[in-house]
Structure formats: C-alpha cells, structure tokens
Amino acid sequence: MSTQPYAEGGQGPKSSSNPTSAGSLLVADCGTVFTKVSLFGLVEGQYRLMARGEAPTTIAPPYEDITKGIIQAINIIEFITGRLFISEGRIISPEQSSGDGVDVFISTISTGGPVRLVVLGAVDAAMERFASQAVSGLYAETYALPSPSQIATSAPAPVPVGAGARSSGSGTEGPWTPERVAFEWERQIERIREIQPHAALIVGMANGPAGPAPLQEACQLLVNATTELNKQYRDSASAGIAAADVASRQIAVLYAGAPQYVEAVRGMLKGTAEVTRVDSLVSQEQIGPTSIAVGGLFERDVIQRIPGYARLHSWSSSTPVPTATSLSSLVRFLAQHYAMNVTAVDIGGANTTLMMAGERGEFIPLVNCGVGVGPSVGAILQRVGIQRVARWLPFDIAEDELRQYVLNHMLHPHVISTSQRDLQISQAFAREALILTVEAAKGDSLEWLDADLILATGGVLAHAPKYGQAALMLLDALQPRGVTSLVLDCTMLVAQLGAVATVAPIAAVQVNENDAVTHRLGTCVIPFGTLPENEVAVRVGIEYTSGRQVTVDVMSGSIEVIPLRSNEQALLSLFPAPTVDVGLGPGERARAAEEIDGGLVGLIIDARGRPLVLSGEGKERQKRLSQWMQAIGA
C-alpha cells in the first residue's frame, strides 16, 4: 500500500520481524474519548475485519493506563469471536493453534492532547502562516507571540488626535514607551503561563527593522517564562495537577531563525532549554523540517507520556502512530490508487481532521485541534456562537438548553444521544466542527481540491442512526460541488489502515476494499452557479442497467434522492438550467461515460445552491431543514 514517507512529521512505524506473514492482526485506535479495536484475519485467503470492540479511553484517573481501555475493547472481541487474546494483562502472540492470540498488534493514538507550540521572535503574518502550515497535519496548536520590538517596529504607533486625547491607562495603546514595553513583556509571560507550551519555535531572519532584537527577546522571554513555569509546576506537583504535564515542563526549542545566530541562541538558552536547529522558516517550501521536528515532539512529549504507554509499546509490532499520520497515508494512497481527488474527514471528540489528496500528489492536511464534538464541543460554541449552531436545528432551542448540552458533553464526553433532540444537537455541532475546519484549511491553503470521493469517519458520523443523517452533515458542512461520491466508514477503520499498511500492506489494502470503504452512501450531484428561484435547476436522467429510464426535475432549493441501491449502477444524464453548472460550465449538459454506483442512500441531487444559504427567518428555515431531512432520509 502506501510507501510514502511520514512527510508531515513524526516517525513512521518500525516494521516487525516478519509482519507480512501475519495471519491475524489486532489494531487499536485510541481516541480522546473512545478506544476502538479491530481484529483482522484471513477468510478464504483474503484479509477481512472479523470483529471490533469499543470502550472508553482510560488515560485519566482512576484507570490512568491506556491499555485498560484497549483490554476492555478486546474483551468485546473475545466475546464475539470466542477466542482469547489477553492473558495476564498481555496480548497473546503469536496466534496459537487453538485460535487464541494474534500475530500482530498495532496502535494509533489521537489522545493525550496536542503539542502546544509558541512561535516567538520576528513573527509576522507570513511567519505565523508558515508555522501554522508546518503543523497543520499534526496534533499541534500554535500560538504566535511576536517579540515586543517586532510589534513596535511593524505596527505604527497611533498618534493622539485633538486637545482631549489621552493615552490609555492600560498600557496597551499609544506609543512604545518603556512602560508599554514592560507591560507587553509581562503580558507575554502571562500568556505563556496560560498556554503552558510544550515547545517554542523561534523564527525571524534578523533582516527586519528590529534586526536580531526579536530573537534576543524571544530567548529572554523563554528564560523568564521557563523559570516561572518550572517554579509553578514544581510547586504544584503534589497538588493534583496531571503528572504528565508536570513532567513536561522542560520547553523544547526549535530554532528556525537566522542561521548566524544559532550559537548565540544556544548560549542564551543554555541551562534553560535544549535548542534544535531546523531550516530557517522563510517560505512555504521550507516548512518540512519544522513539521518533522514538531511531529517528533508530539511523539516524545505527548504520546510517550501517556499513562500505560510503555506497556502498550511492549505489545506492539510497531511504534504507536498518531492517528492523523495514519489517516494521511491512507488518503494519499487512495488518491493515487484510484487516480482521483479524495477528501477524508474525521470528526472526533477533541479534534476534527480534514485531509485532501489529489491524483497528482497534491496534499492538504488539516488537524483542527481543540475542535470536536466531545470535550472540545465548548470550543465550537465559543468560536461560532449559539446562532450558528442553532441554525441547523429544525426546532426552536433556548440558549440555556444549548449551553447545558455543551457543559454536559464537556463534563461527560462519552455520553451518546438517546433522544432525537439531543442527536440533532450533536449533529449540528458536528456540522460546525467541520465548517470551522474547512474554513481553517481554506485560510491556510493556496489551492483547493474538488473532491471526487468524500470519505467520512468519526463516531458522530459512523454511529449516525440513519445514513441520510451522515450524508446531510457532509453536504451541509463540506458543500461539495459538481459530482462526488460519499463513503461512510461505519467500522471506523480508515484511520488505522495507514499504520497497518506499514506493517502488513496486503492486509491494509484488502481490509480497505473489503470492509472499510464498503458503506457507499451514494453518488451526489451538486449543481452550482445561479440557480433559478422556484424553477427547475437540473433535469436528471437515469438509465438503469435493467433498461428502465427515469427522468426527475429537481427544483432549486431542494434535495432529491433517486433510488439507486448499493448493488445497482446506472447511466446518468444531467440537463442543467442555462445558469446552472454541474461541473462543465453553466448550462452545459453532461452524460456520464461510465455507469455511476448506487449507495445506501441513493443518487443524491443537492440543488440547494452553493454556497448554501439558510433562511434568516426561523420558521422558514426549520421548515426547509425538515424538508431536506425528509428528502434524504435523515
């Protein structure tokens, strides 16, 4: 399968001694909220998914051991298969003649939180973007803190106007007086204390108006802040603060600034932090080394500090891999293998991931850390506000109810929605998580790929009670255009297969085709351009393999589903209105050269227009939402 290096950072899995001959594999994906374990085995010479189990992730007290949740999930597989995989707290390996045990154990990890990275020095908008791009495919958050002299020389000081004008007493405005500099310095130390970073990235080429002063200030800031943080954490080590964080207070420093100052920076930070030099970050082409270095930090400072990691590693045939890294391998493989643009989305409890891979090797990854539908659901509410979430609900909701939902899900991230109302609220948050991630990806990226295939995973999508609900979430949030296919990863396997591929490539390919991407929701036609109001947007002609022909006129603003089941194929003809585009230009008719595949939902025609605009009038919007849900079977 994929032979691509882990270019977005991090260490690829190490091969086991004889992995390709594995007859059985257990693959664990440890998420923030749930741990999913899958058993792959040979059935008539083909690797297949035999069983899967799911249990809460157990890195927090009272368990404080990631392997406990894995064992719970494996216990479910033992119940299903009647085989035994655990003995005395260890994986039985290799597979025994009795059928007990397993040849290979592999794990992927997305729990433990992101690497928090402060970007210091001569940070301007471009530097901030490069740093953000460098970590976009990783579980990492960046916080830019330009040095005071950088701020002072890049932003003109406001000039007081009029007789009554006075400088602000807060110290945050006005000319760069010594008092304001001191205030800014103190603010930055306070900010670092709030962020509690794992690492710092120092950038700047010392050729700006401030010269090397920003680099100097970055070092001084780190010296001061590290002293503060160390004091704080040593002090509170016994006060119930998470031990993993206490242990990680030594801030790692990546130096991507002017090469001539690297030794001076090392000298300034001697005794405070170990400085790793990476290529100077001055253009998009040079983000690779920074990305790899940050990926390494995630493995060292986050993954390897997860409680129970040593035991997990001792079970494993390869080093545990970040889930996003594994997913990126699979997405790029699929894009190359099928020669199409593939978009994968993974809506998790703490992160939302969007990965786009093009048939010509293009790759746009974005892990939106801290935006998810579990413990991070509060971040969605804070970023978008009540109205943007409520706009997806076909009923009125009070602000208090929505806030209570959010608080409850932050405090109990493992809960599932047992009522229809709660389910719709959770799906509204899922839409916004994805929209935020798309917005972030568009902000970071110069190019955008129209997806031929959209592959969706993550609990809120995979466990949606109706396939139409998953399809509608994807259409609402991603807003694809033209013709695309939706595939739902109901078994939540795809994020693990990239890691599997590095150990057992044949197993990964066969499980992917046999079990992971088998839940095709359907082909979607999404006309765009100027859709004529209250008129037909597109006429759709379907010719089934049986010879039966159907023609459907789809009105602007509506969704239609034309029956075309999973095992059916049909020839598709599209006759758009003169101002409507189905991918070939306004008014251009299209007839598929090859038959299109059906799916669990059917052939979906989404003629609601792009961008999708929801009515500002509550009742009207709710009526429309209900119509769309009914049409798509949500």
Next chain:
Amino acid sequence: MREGKVSTMTYQLGWSVIPQILVRRERWPGGYKTRTVPLVYPGQEVQSAQPVMRLERIGSAEAVATVPRSSLPRVNDAPIDVSSQIARSSAHAPDQGGETLPAGLGGRVIDITRRGGVIIESQAAVLQGVIGAGNQVAGILTMWQAQTSRGGEQGFPSSALLIVPGPLNSNMLREALVFGVVGVIASSISSRDLESFLRVDLVELIDCVDVESAQAHLPRMTVLLTEGIGTIAMPTRTLRLLSHYQGLMALLSGVTSIRQGVFPELVISLPEVELQQPWHPMRPDPTLTIGAQVRVCSGDHEGAIGIIDYLYLHQQVFSSGILARAARLRLEDGTLLTVPLVLVERIS
C-alpha cells in the same frame, strides 16, 4: 467479553461518594501571587481547625526581575531595551499579612511544598462533584435552612461550608456570600445562574489550561455541585453523608478543568469517634457489574439512581435510533430503565 464486567467513564476516585478512604491533599489556598509560611512540620499530627500556614502576598512580576540577563551579540540600533524596564516595573515588596489558614483536614503532615503548601494525609470521607468553581477553602459543614438564610437569628457561622440539598439559584449564592459563607455544596444549578454569580463564561472556565489564573477572578466563595448543571436534586445517599458530618470542618475545592483533569471535591476527615472503630478504607471499583449502584449522568433520566439489574449481551436501540451496549437499571422507585452503558457511572 468477560462475564458482566464493563468499565466506563467515571469519577477520579472511582465513585462519587466514598465514606472511608486514605487521602493526601495539599492545603493550598490558590493563586500565583500567594506566598505562605508553614506553621507545621512534616510528621506532625494536626487537627482540622488547627492553623497550618500564614498567608503573605507578593507583587506580580517578582520572578521576571530576578532572572539573569543574557544577550545576543551586540546589535546596533536595537530599538528597545526591554530588560531594564522589566526590572524597574517589577520591584514590589511583599506585603506582610497575618492571616492564618486552618488545616481543614485532620491527620499527619506529610510534606511542605516549595510554595509553602502543606500536604496532609487523612482518613476521610470524600465527595466528588461534577462541576464547581473556586479555590480550596476550609469551613464548617452547615445545613441550609430557609429561615436561616433570611437573616434570622441563627445565621451562618463564619467560614461555613453551606450544604443546600436541592438546586441552587444565583440569589441564594449571593446571599450566602453576603453572610460570609466560604463554600456552598449543592446538587445543581442552571448554567445561567452560575454564570451570573461567577461572572464568567462557564465553558471558558472549565476549558482552561491555567487553573490558577482562571480561579483568580472568581467571587471568594467556592461552589461544588454534586449533580451538575440543571435542576437535579441531591441523592439521598449524598445528603445522608453530608448531614451525618454537619458541624465538622472540611476541605472544599471547586476547581474544575477538563484539560487538566481536575474536578471539585469535598474531603471530610473522619471524627475521632469513627477513627476508633474498625477502619475499612474503600478501594472503589468503577466496573459496572450486576448489583452495582449507578447514576445516570445524561439524557432524559439524568440524575436517576439505580442498581444494575441486567447487562444486555447485545446492543440495544434507543429512541434516537442509536445502537449501544446497555444495562437495565432498577431505580430507587422500583421502576426498570434501560440505558446505554456510557450513560451510567458507578457511585458505590
């Protein structure tokens, strides 16, 4: 699956109410700027009401000024010399204060932390809350009664930890604050009322990384909610425990941080008379087994308490259409309820 044993998300100590357990807690009032002088030494036995530290408060940026200055090679026209400004702005002298803080727990001093916190080991009952706010405080457990809150004759003892059996509202909290109550333990409150009292965005508060800074701007009264946000009554078992220990001093922390994994708790050192009886410390087992007492933590039946009557072997369908592994509970009123396993937490 091993017969009838399932773990789920749960409280940090395993159960929400633990009648007997050996705990170690740092007595620390919170705040970066707080400095204390310990009045006890490791190995010393202390009583709950015994002063164990004296408070001093120091200005904000002391640490900045004390860091040695180093520099890059000399740069011409460097626009700003930061360090000297920092040094000038941060020379604050410590305020000498005489306030002392009681231990809050009875037991043995184990250690003194660098910041002057006192770690005490105690045989105690522990109550874990779902959400709270405010730094650690020590006070006398005092049961709330409607007439006493209206400025009646009885009033509240100063430094009371007020127990409110039912849901709270913001007026009750404000009233308690006026009376000098240092902490409130209640079942639940609406998010609007709690935010109105705390004057913060609750989502932001519990999502913070820096818990010390987050607590710094809250009213000086700590809150612990046993059931969380909403209008859920306090379970009988919890209320019974609190009633049993009313009049005793206890240690309350409201700090809640999802990111740091810190949740509110009340620790009550067992009185002498109970310590003389056989000691049966609990090792709470969070595993969901038939016969375990559990609480429903979300959904239409949030707050309901029952005994696991049956663990379904196969996934069940719920009204949302979602499939999930499930348990059947026999609730306190005798009715049966089928709920997803992930919605129940073992409480005893």
